[in-house]
Amino acid sequence: MSERRDPEWREYLSAVGLVGLTTVVGFTLRPHLQATDVAMLYLLAVVAVASWYRQGVAILATVLSIAAFDFMFVPPYYTFDVHNAAYFLTFAVMLVVALVMSRLTSRIRAQADDALEREQRTAALYDLSRELADTEGSRDQLAVAARHLEHVVGGEAVLALVDEAAADGGVSNWPTEGLFDSVAVSVAARWAYSHGESAGAGTAHCAEAEALAVPLRTPERRFGVAVLRPEPPGVVGPAERLTIEALADQVAAALERTAWAERHERARLEVEAERLRTTLLSSLSHDLRTPLGSIEGAASSLLHEPDALPIEVRRDLVETILEESRRMARLVANLLDMVRVETGGLAVRKAWQPLEEVLGVALLRLEDRLRAHPVDTRLPDDLPLVPVDELLVEQVFINLLENAAKHTSPGTPVTVAAWTDGAEVVVEVADRGPGVPEEAREVIFRKFYRAQSSRHSDGAGLGLAICRGIVAAHGGRIWMEPRPGGGAAFRFTLPLQGPPRVDPPADFPDR
Numbered sequence: 001m002s003e004r005r006d007p008e009w010r011e012y013l014s015a016v017g018l019v020g021l022t023t024v025v026g027f028t029l030r031p032h033l034q035a036t037d038v039a040m041l042y043l044l045a046v047v048a049v050a051s052w053y054r055q056g057v058a059i060l061a062t063v064l065s066i067a068a069f070d071f072m073f074v075p076p077y078y079t080f081d082v083h084n085a086a087y088f089l090t091f092a093v094m095l096v097v098a099l100v101m102s103r104l105t106s107r108i109r110a111q112a113d114d115a116l117e118r119e120q121r122t123a124a125l126y127d128l129s130r131e132l133a134d135t136e137g138s139r140d141q142l143a144v145a146a147r148h149l150e151h152v153v154g155g156e157a158v159l160a161l162v163d164e165a166a167a168d169g170g171v172s173n174w175p176t177e178g179l180f181d182s183v184a185v186s187v188a189a190r191w192a193y194s195h196g197e198s199a200g201a202g203t204a205h206c207a208e209a210e211a212l213a214v215p216l217r218t219p220e221r222r223f224g225v226a227v228l229r230p231e232p233p234g235v236v237g238p239a240e241r242l243t244i245e246a247l248a249d250q251v252a253a254a255l256e257r258t259a260w261a262e263r264h265e266r267a268r269l270e271v272e273a274e275r276l277r278t279t280l281l282s283s284l285s286h287d288l289r290t291p292l293g294s295i296e297g298a299a300s301s302l303l304h305e306p307d308a309l310p311i312e313v314r315r316d317l318v319e320t321i322l323e324e325s326r327r328m329a330r331l332v333a334n335l336l337d338m339v340r341v342e343t344g345g346l347a348v349r350k351a352w353q354p355l356e357e358v359l360g361v362a363l364l365r366l367e368d369r370l371r372a373h374p375v376d377t378r379l380p381d382d383l384p385l386v387p388v389d390e391l392l393v394e395q396v397f398i399n400l401l402e403n404a405a406k407h408t409s410p411g412t413p414v415t416v417a418a419w420t421d422g423a424e425v426v427v428e429v430a431d432r433g434p435g436v437p438e439e440a441r442e443v444i445f446r447k448f449y450r451a452q453s454s455r456h457s458d459g460a461g462l463g464l465a466i467c468r469g470i471v472a473a474h475g476g477r478i479w480m481e482p483r484p485g486g487g488a489a490f491r492f493t494l495p496l497q498g499p500p501r502v503d504p505p506a507d508f509p510d511r
Contacts, residue, residue, distance in 0.1 A: 035069075058099075058101070128251070149247060159226045212227070352385040373408065373411070376414070426491055
């Protein structure tokens with residue numbers, strides 16, 4: 001990741017070459033230049049070397065420049081004898097300038113390298129954090145982290161998690177393949193995990209390992225290790241190691257957030273499940289008490305006085321038993337459907353169906369309940385087939401129609417309409433009842449919610465919640481709108497996307 005310098009011997013060779021080139025240029029121009037001008041050329045070469053290379057290389061270039069200047073350009077030529085003592089001042093100035101320049105440039109270069117390393121480290125941390133933020137689950141987070149760490153070292157990276165809850169501290173789950181098949185690497189990884197410090201190549205611990213092991217840890221917990229083998233093989237530099245350790249800490253923080261989120265979600269589901277169980281038990285004890293009491297009373301009367309009761313009374317008692325039994329069946333069915341919706345056990349098996357057939361079956365099942373409410377169906381002839389689970393959508397129709405009959409006066413009509421809207425079918429069940437207050441138009445779809453007008457009616461307040469769960473399972477949505485002229489209109493959508501349609505053969509008889 002960090003910028004790699006040329007080998008040191010190559011820098012020394014480049015310095016010697018630059019001094020030699022300066023000597024050739026000065027010798028060519030010697031008839032036209034003063035000795036001080038040539039000294040400036042050498043000084044320029046020394047400054048260039050000091051700017052580009054290490055301090056030792058700059059000192060070598062300075063010594064070579066002074067020697068070449070003395071040998072080639074200071075009379076007497078081609079000897080190191082100096083007859084004019086003033087040239088010693090020139091030599092000293094060249095040496096001091098070279099030392100100062102090399103010192104300053106090395107400091108500037110070190111600061112620039114530090115700034116570049118910090119910039120690269122910040123960029124790597126930002127890229128990793130951005131990608132981790134869009135990743136869910138520890139497995140995917142480890143894959144993302146391994147890819148970023150491999151980019152830093154240019155080689156292979158493996159991240160291994162350890163289950164601290166295991167009886168042996170997760171040792172039995174330690175990887176044995178890949179980078180971990182080396183005994184030295186495995187020992188370094190165990191040491192890094194146990195002590196919370198980097199180990200392996202380039203460190204003071206388990207330095208014989210050919211890979212670097214970095215712990216994945218937070219102040220609260222240790223998650224595992226990241227093992228990295230650079231390419232080409234070698235020791236990871238200090239700057240790269242700082243970047244790797246920063247990335248490892250960020251990965252550990254992301255794993256900790258994921259663990260806390262999963263723990264919070266499990267706790268929330270447990271609380272929700274407990275609340276649902278409590279509410280179901282309360283609903284069963286409350287809502288089943290009335291029909292059970294009616295059934296018990298009617299059955300007791302028929303059992304103890306079968307001959308003393310007129311036939312009309314006996315018929316009423318039998319009808320009461322039948323009606324209350326059906327009411328109990330509806331309550332239990334709604335409770336079971338709600339459990340399926342809440343626990344994710346609602347399996348949707350879509351098939352392309354004509355909506356009018358699904359509605360027809362629902363109307364037949366509700367024939368007695370809707371006897372006092374005329375139903376007006378408005379389904380166009382060109383309504384396309386819809387991909388639905390017919391039993392579930394039938395239950396939606398039943399709940400909405402029962403809801404309309406329950407909250408409206410006898411004799412008021414109920415309208416069922418449907419139409420296409422782009423890539424979906426919109427279905428509406430509308431009534432002419434009292435409507436729904438504006439503040440209750442969202443909460444009516446919650447579990448166990450009952451409108452104030454129905455507090456004395458039967459039901460557990462689950463019908464609309466079940467409808468919402470079924471419609472959502474089909475990929476649609478359900479909502480309520482006030483109806484012009486009074487009443488409520490419940491609408492839901494069914495997307496026209498489902499399994500591939502199989503058209504009947506041309507000679508297949510029409511329905």
